[in-house]
Amino acid sequence: MDKVDASIPPATPASDAGEWIAVEPSVRDNRDASPRLRNSSPGDNPPTFESARFDTIIRYQRRNSLNGNNVKLSSVPSRFLNLSNEFEFAGWGSQTHVTLSKHDHEAGSNKITTLRSETILGHFMASGIAGNAILGSVFYALPSVVAVSGVYSPISLFIATVLLFLWRPIMEELVSALPIKGAPYTYILNVSTKALALVSATLLLLDFAATSVVSAATAASYLAGEVSIPFKSFVVTILVLVLFTLISLTGIKESARLASSVLAFHVLTMVVLIIISCIHWGRVGRGQLKQNWVEGQVHPTSSLLHSVYNGVCLGMLGLTGFETTPAYSSRIKPGRFPLVLRNLHWPAILFNTLLMLLVLALLPLQTVIQGSNILSLLAERAGGPWLRIWIVVDAMIVLCGGVLTGILSACELFEQLANDRILPELFLRTLPITRSPYISVFSFIAFSLALYASAGASLPILSKMFSLTYLTTMTLFPLSLLLLKFNRGRLPRESFTSFGVVIVTLAVCATIFAGNIAVDPSTIGYFAPYFLGVLALFWATQNKIRLLRWVFWIYDQYSCLHSWRFTSGWGKRIIEVMRRLKRQPVCILVKSDEINGLVRMVLYVQKNEQTSSVKMVHFAEDEAGIPSELQANAKIIDEAFPEITIDLVIVREAFNPMTVAALAHHLTIPTSLMFMSCPGARLTYTVAEFGTRIITL
CATH class of the missing domain: 1.20.1740.10 (Amino acid/polyamine transporter I)
Structure with a gap:
């Protein structure tokens, strides 16, 4: 169940940096830093994500794993009698880089x-x-x-x-x-x-x-x-x-x-x-x-x-x-x-x-x-x-x-x-x-x-x-x-x-x-x-999972239904159907690393789609095109939404209708379930060519 990104090394212990959740932009080198950061001493600033390595989140995940508790949820008890909070936990998100194959391009x-x-x-x-x-x-x-x-x-x-x-x-x-x-x-x-x-x-x-x-x-x-x-x-x-x-x-x-x-x-x-x-x-x-x-x-x-x-x-x-x-x-x-x-x-x-x-x-x-x-x-x-x-x-x-x-x-x-x-x-x-x-x-x-x-x-x-x-x-x-x-x-x-x-x-x-x-x-x-x-x-x-939750809750309240011959296996079947439906992923196509915009997009998915799997996708032709805090903010959002797995996907391609269609083929997700922010006048393609849904301004 634990899906911690293996590419991140263990957090460094015992430093002031471990008490921070970094909020400043990551400084890759002195040229990228702002004038305020360049002219200040290291002790005056909170540690960057580059140095802290998401210390607070990783430490929390490691502690829960050692305690045998893999969920991101709090200790509030489950509303169900025979279903723990682990069912609500969608799993830790992953971070991957994707290169579209020739077959994907042909399909797109x-x-x-x-x-x-x-x-x-x-x-x-x-x-x-x-x-x-x-x-x-x-x-x-x-x-x-x-x-x-x-x-x-x-x-x-x-x-x-x-x-x-x-x-x-x-x-x-x-x-x-x-x-x-x-x-x-x-x-x-x-x-x-x-x-x-x-x-x-x-x-x-x-x-x-x-x-x-x-x-x-x-x-x-x-x-x-x-x-x-x-x-x-x-x-x-x-x-x-x-x-x-x-x-x-x-x-x-x-x-x-x-x-x-x-x-x-x-x-x-x-x-x-x-x-x-x-x-x-x-x-x-x-x-x-x-x-x-x-x-x-x-x-x-x-x-x-x-x-x-x-x-x-x-x-x-x-x-x-x-x-x-x-x-x-x-x-x-x-x-x-x-x-x-x-x-x-x-x-x-x-x-x-x-x-x-x-x-x-x-x-x-x-x-x-x-x-x-x-x-x-x-x-x-x-x-x-x-x-x-x-x-x-x-x-x-x-x-x-x-x-x-x-x-x-x-x-x-x-x-x-x-x-x-x-x-x-x-x-x-x-x-x-x-x-x-x-x-x-x-x-x-x-x-x-x-x-x-x-x-x-x-x-x-x-x-x-x-x-x-x-x-x-x-x-x-x-x-x-x-x-x-x-x-x-x-x-x-x-x-x-x-x-x-x-x-x-x-x-x-x-x-x-x-x-x-x-x-x-x-x-x-x-x-x-x-x-x-x-x-x-x-x-x-539209609300199949919500209805199934109500059905399972009613089933859960009456122990006699668990022992009857024709209803004894209903609980497992309902849970399996809910899990299968929840695993159907959607994509959000992100342009920047602004965490407020990313949170709004995830909140839209949580409110409007019955899924626990979100692929946060960013198109970048090279490393320089990847926003500096995108990886860090994806980790934070993954921590903030325990019922949703946030997988960050970096696609090494230019953003255009053909590559979006190729990615849809690669991930087996229809473009109608790929969501993006409202394009401006500088985008040379129409919404119809992408086939995606607009969900934010």
């Missing part, structure tokens, strides 16, 4: 090459993935808005879609600073704590599942409203989910091409519908619009504003899909993400506002309020049965494309959660040819089906839950940027958003969230159980 180079090859999506193809969810939402957003806003629906939808201008610069800055997978979960993870990141992961998973299920269920409902089918609509919903599960297994590039084709067909359909409806409106005149306006007037002005406000709150659902775009930003070619947002935003404004106006101009208000397939009714009124059939076909196709959006976005999230040891590593397995993460795909579809079944296959219930899930997910973006500006202000990025825009966006989120609850208070009742259930699941997978 291959990883960087693979990472760059994954950046394959141009702005049109990338627009197709989220575009089907965003532009396809007209089929379910318009009926919801007109039900609460009436003739003021075009105004409400215009305001709702224009509000997205607040989010665009926020998303652009976040992607510019952190072009990584799994956003906004990864944003929160890099700018705040892992606990808050789990909340964002919960919201994202619910949002992606709701996007897929609501899109599939709406397609089934739309079909059932147009034709007679021999089975219930929930069967169609399940068939759609299964079909797009198979499609998503073809890989992200092929899926993106399919999504882009579907989006192009939908845009063409909406343009044809708008043109034919405008021509028909010009023929019949404004009579129907005037009649609807008179019939739908509300008084006084406060009631009018209330109707518009309610319409804005529900109209935000017409923008569902925007929150999924940053989730795959790492796949988008550099500099194209703002174009993706532009490609999606302007059509959303045009289609939502103009189609709602045409519906009120050509259809009676009561027909609009009572009907669910209002766009197919508009198509038949303006162009005849042939156009209605076209709209129904388009609705089925584009809504099914929304299913694909949810699946692909969820796969990116699952990959990141698996890299962070929240989900098992099997979620990283891919098919040999298409490289599709089949475990993630099947797991997500299973979760979506469970969500659909638990709601009783009810589209209204899922839509209510979806409304709050979407809004809280959109709140994560301004919150992430606010934390980024405060906690990671040094992080380089090309785009900057003013502080006022961030605050206004947060205020808009709170206002619209409250408005959705006011329109239908039952939405919070449907949202809360799903949210708390998934959050509890993620918390349990």
Whole structure:
């Protein structure tokens, strides 16, 4: 158990130096010493680490070893009856120098090459993935808005879609600073704590599942409203989910091409519908619009504003899909993400506002309020049965494309959660040819089906839950940027958003969230159980060791469990599992020997990661590049954290993405579990190239 560094000779006895824990910089020669140290006599200064050789720590370790006590802990008794404090002791840290092999370099180079090859999506193809969810939402957003806003629906939808201008610069800055997978979960993870990141992961998973299920269920409902089918609509919903599960297994590039084709067909359909409806409106005149306006007037002005406000709150659902775009930003070619947002935003404004106006101009208000397939009714009124059939076909196709959006976005999230040891590593397995993460795909579809079944296959219930899930997910973006500006202000990025825009966006989120609850208070009742259930699941997978401690403590309190036939061996098995989980190491990449910074990084690991093994890594091409007190301070920190083994690793290489990836291969630790301080403008590489997590300013 004793892991004292054998390279350090025994401490010299009986001198004043033995009573010191040195705090002054080590003086390697007179040229390195400060003027104050050069001009003072040796007796005026505390001994340096070079002369003391960590005397206090080494003497303490030796004394405990002679007494048969190898732990760093105090004499406070263990909380367990049958488990001593020795279990808490992680072992003494070691100090090693590492030279990366040719095989390590090849592995690192291959990883960087693979990472760059994954950046394959141009702005049109990338627009197709989220575009089907965003532009396809007209089929379910318009009926919801007109039900609460009436003739003021075009105004409400215009305001709702224009509000997205607040989010665009926020998303652009976040992607510019952190072009990584799994956003906004990864944003929160890099700018705040892992606990808050789990909340964002919960919201994202619910949002992606709701996007897929609501899109599939709406397609089934739309079909059932147009034709007679021999089975219930929930069967169609399940068939759609299964079909797009198979499609998503073809890989992200092929899926993106399919999504882009579907989006192009939908845009063409909406343009044809708008043109034919405008021509028909010009023929019949404004009579129907005037009649609807008179019939739908509300008084006084406060009631009018209330109707518009309610319409804005529900109209935000017409923008569902925007929150999924940053989730795959790492796949988008550099500099194209703002174009993706532009490609999606302007059509959303045009289609939502103009189609709602045409519906009120050509259809009676009561027909609009009572009907669910209002766009197919508009198509038949303006162009005849042939156009209605076209709209129904388009609705089925584009809504099914929304299913694909949810699946692909969820796969990116699952990959990141698996890299962070929240989900098992099997979620990283891919098919040999298409490289599709089949475990993630099947797991997500299973979760979506469970969500659909638990709601009783009810589209209204899922839509209510979806409304709050979407809004809280959109709140994560301004919150992430606010934390980024405060906690990671040094992080380089090309785009900057003013502080006022961030605050206004947060205020808009709170206002619209409250408005959705006011329109239908039952939405919070449907949202809360799903949210708390998934959050509890993620918390349990993240805190496996803590849960096992509680289980062992309960087992330890009842002696009868130790003697029963089926439970007698539980204690040993629980302890073995805890030890195995604790031994999974993480890395902290350190630049200097400042002990306050090193302690903050270790405290972050202690709070956010379930591990007892920390590799403190410093890259230095030669001996002169090693900070003078790094070795000493690593010893002190190793002494200060008995439940964590601090191993100092000096890597004889330059610090760059390839050597970090090579080290990850050498230590068999994924780069997502390598932590570093926030880089400044002088670093020529991006965070995405390293694949590491930022944990301090």
